[in-house]
Amino acid sequence: MRLLKQSARGCAALALMIHLGCAPSGDESDWPDAFGYSSSEVISIEIGSFGFPKIPIIIGDHEVFLTFDTGNMVGVSLNTELFDQLGLSPVRTWNRFDGAGDIVATLRVGEARRIGVLGREIGKKEIHEHDHPMLTGLFGPADLEAGHFTLDYGTRRLAAGSAQLPQAIPGYQSVPLVRSDHFPTLILVRGTIEGRSVVMQLDTGKSRTVVNPDLAADLDLRKVKHGVRIDSLQIGDLSFSIRSAKEVDQTAIAPELSETILAGIGSDILSQFIWTVDYDTGLFWLPVAE
Numbered sequence: 001m002r003l004l005k006q007s008a009r010g011c012a013a014l015a016l017m018i019h020l021g022c023a024p025s026g027d028e029s030d031w032p033d034a035f036g037y038s039s040s041e042v043i044s045i046e047i048g049s050f051g052f053p054k055i056p057i058i059i060g061d062h063e064v065f066l067t068f069d070t071g072n073m074v075g076v077s078l079n080t081e082l083f084d085q086l087g088l089s090p091v092r093t094w095n096r097f098d099g100a101g102d103i104v105a106t107l108r109v110g111e112a113r114r115i116g117v118l119g120r121e122i123g124k125k126e127i128h129e130h131d132h133p134m135l136t137g138l139f140g141p142a143d144l145e146a147g148h149f150t151l152d153y154g155t156r157r158l159a160a161g162s163a164q165l166p167q168a169i170p171g172y173q174s175v176p177l178v179r180s181d182h183f184p185t186l187i188l189v190r191g192t193i194e195g196r197s198v199v200m201q202l203d204t205g206k207s208r209t210v211v212n213p214d215l216a217a218d219l220d221l222r223k224v225k226h227g228v229r230i231d232s233l234q235i236g237d238l239s240f241s242i243r244s245a246k247e248v249d250q251t252a253i254a255p256e257l258s259e260t261i262l263a264g265i266g267s268d269i270l271s272q273f274i275w276t277v278d279y280d281t282g283l284f285w286l287p288v289a290e
Contacts (some may be wrong), residue, residue: 058116069205072140101252206266
């Protein structure tokens with residue numbers, strides 16, 4: 001399979017297992033103007049395997065589409081085939097950990113002389129090999145080198161900028177980010193599951209929303225095929241029900257936090273509304289419910 005592209009567009013259907021309890025309000029297609037983005041700060045994206053957003057990246061002289069993974073705190077990552085295809089020379093190794101903090105693989109790290117995104121070059125970057133056979137590569141929010149970004153799965157657009165956002169944006173609400181000292185671009189917010197206040201990670205690299213097994217047991221969430229049912233998951237005033245959330249322990253992701261991360265919101269939910277992360281002011285913007 002040829003992994004390098006010049007300009008390809010494609011999409012894969014996302015098998016949703018959620019129901020939007022309170023739908024976002026209004027026509028939000030004009031969000032770039034509402035959030036003050038210039039046309040040069042907005043790019044078209046793809047929706048790829050597992051419903052993940054993919055963005056065009058220049059590595060050396062090649063354009064590749066990499067999964068925009070907001071849970072990626074490692075850096076730009078390429079699968080083994082593409083890492084070798086680009087001729088990256090290893091300079092060191094790195095260890096990949098699972099959510100429980102256990103090492104699952106030791107992989108190579110190379111260096112690219114040129115990386116570009118959103119029409120601008122960001123210079124030399126380390127490139128990490130990854131071992132997921134179904135994903136070409138990963139690109140995290142830190143690599144955007146922007147103060148804030150907006151993701152819109154519906155119209156397949158991503159924007160990133162550094163100009164100060166308005167204090168109030170009609171049709172949108174904001175909730176505070178929960179900040180991690182170790183991973184400053186990790187997207188964490190406080191929401192509720194069945195009325196219980198929990199810290200949630202927003203992770204576009206998850207196809208399904210996940211919940212901590214101990215929390216699932218404590219809330220007596222009903223067992224269903226391949227997971228547990230959540231009748232009410234709420235962020236701001238948007239509410240969702242999830243037919244099958246996967247039980248996953250994420251307690252090792254940011255152990256320095258005073259509260260444990262007990263849920264991970266995946267692309268099954270994040271694809272349902274337009275949202276913005278403003279690292280500069282520590283806010284997560286999402287539409288108000290109808």
